[in-house]
Amino acid sequence: MGLEALVEAAAELLNKAVKPVLVGGQKIWVTKACDDFVEFIDGFGYVVLVIPSTKRYEFKIRYGFIGWSVGATLGYA
Incomplete structure (x- = not known):
């Protein structure tokens, strides 16, 4: 299967x-x-949720950003 077929x-x-x-x-x-x-993700117009797995994870807040999920990181999940 070629790359184009995979993308399609x-x-x-x-x-x-x-x-x-x-x-x-x-x-x-x-x-x-x-x-x-x-x-x-922007190409499809989807929203973003960030789940940080390390202390040094950086992500820019942008249109469609729905927040951070820290429940599992802090032990609440």
Whole structure:
């Protein structure tokens, strides 16, 4: 399967979803791909929820930002 076919399949799946969720793990920070991931999310017009896994996680607040989830981090979840 080529890259174009994979992108088309992913877009088709996400466009069918009622409330699609994209999850980016800690590898996004390590590989410095956070800005690329945000650009990808913006391309679809999705909102963002940040779940910090380390103390040094940085994320820019932007349009569609729905907040931080710290329940699991603080032991409330």
